[in-house]
Amino acid sequence: MPARYFMGIVATACMLLMALALVSVAQGSTPMSWPTVFSALAGSHAQGLGLPEVGIPLQRIVQDLRVPRVLLAMLVGAGLAIVGVMLQTVTRNDLADPFLFGLSSGASAGAVAVITTTGEFFGIWTLPLAALAGALLSAALVLVLVSKTQGAGPEKLILAGLASSFLMGAVTHYLVFSGDQRAAHSVLFWTLGGLGLARWDNLPLALLGLIGLIVFSIRYRHALDGLLAGDETALSLGIAPRRLRAKVFAMSAIATACFVALTGVIGFVGLMVPHLARSLCGALHARLLILASLLGAGLMLGSDLLCRTLLPPQELPIGIVTAALGGIFVIVLVLRSRTGGMSL
Numbered sequence: 001m002p003a004r005y006f007m008g009i010v011a012t013a014c015m016l017l018m019a020l021a022l023v024s025v026a027q028g029s030t031p032m033s034w035p036t037v038f039s040a041l042a043g044s045h046a047q048g049l050g051l052p053e054v055g056i057p058l059q060r061i062v063q064d065l066r067v068p069r070v071l072l073a074m075l076v077g078a079g080l081a082i083v084g085v086m087l088q089t090v091t092r093n094d095l096a097d098p099f100l101f102g103l104s105s106g107a108s109a110g111a112v113a114v115i116t117t118t119g120e121f122f123g124i125w126t127l128p129l130a131a132l133a134g135a136l137l138s139a140a141l142v143l144v145l146v147s148k149t150q151g152a153g154p155e156k157l158i159l160a161g162l163a164s165s166f167l168m169g170a171v172t173h174y175l176v177f178s179g180d181q182r183a184a185h186s187v188l189f190w191t192l193g194g195l196g197l198a199r200w201d202n203l204p205l206a207l208l209g210l211i212g213l214i215v216f217s218i219r220y221r222h223a224l225d226g227l228l229a230g231d232e233t234a235l236s237l238g239i240a241p242r243r244l245r246a247k248v249f250a251m252s253a254i255a256t257a258c259f260v261a262l263t264g265v266i267g268f269v270g271l272m273v274p275h276l277a278r279s280l281c282g283a284l285h286a287r288l289l290i291l292a293s294l295l296g297a298g299l300m301l302g303s304d305l306l307c308r309t310l311l312p313p314q315e316l317p318i319g320i321v322t323a324a325l326g327g328i329f330v331i332v333l334v335l336r337s338r339t340g341g342m343s344l
Contacts (some may be wrong), residue, residue: 110134
């Protein structure tokens, strides 16, 4: 693909993402006009810019609720997309994403344990810390299982991930039925995902996860390219496939834990976006990771916008929208791959 063509795609994606972000700030249970939005964003500088004056409540809605929510959606969407790209590469599985490997199930188990039993022992950070611990425990379980088997090929990683996912899912269901039943609504909403926890003080956790992914993917982008040709070719290029898979999985686990700790379980973003990005820019990771992060941010923003506007004033869990889109996407993917090419 010519560099000019790729830069055009990236520029278009950036403009669409910014437009979608502005729409997400303006729309919601309290729709706002564009002058009101810009005035609320400008705050005390609104009059100097010739914008109409708005009250403090509207400023608080925009600055303290909607802007952090938009930023969290972009950070998490971009991060899950990058995780999906790397996991699909190292496992050579077109359906690989963070949820296939038990990462989100572990985070869900940790969060549900807090909601139904212990309560907010560490204040507002209790839920994120519990989800982070659960995801890391699930990742450790997968890595231990793989290390105990002969070889650590992609099929062993997938099987270990599925085992961890089922185990953590069973723990979650047990906690739901044995814990405080008054927390059932909170558990349901959290396990279906949402961006309602977005605040300025917890955005650094999602930012940390995304920065870690960016630094890691930049460093290992050439190794990931080499792995596309198979393990034997990668070995001839000086790449250790087993070690690379372990590193990718560990980094993916840490980053996914940071995201899921704030948003709950949001599925299929890491599955869909890599395929869409590859169809536009190819499989090499230098370009793929950039485009996938932009598309992931846009998909998350669009899904959240639908959740906040479909049934006002109620807010749908974002996992419902992404699961519906993901189910349709997988059906199309399976139908298109009947002649071969998709690894299950």
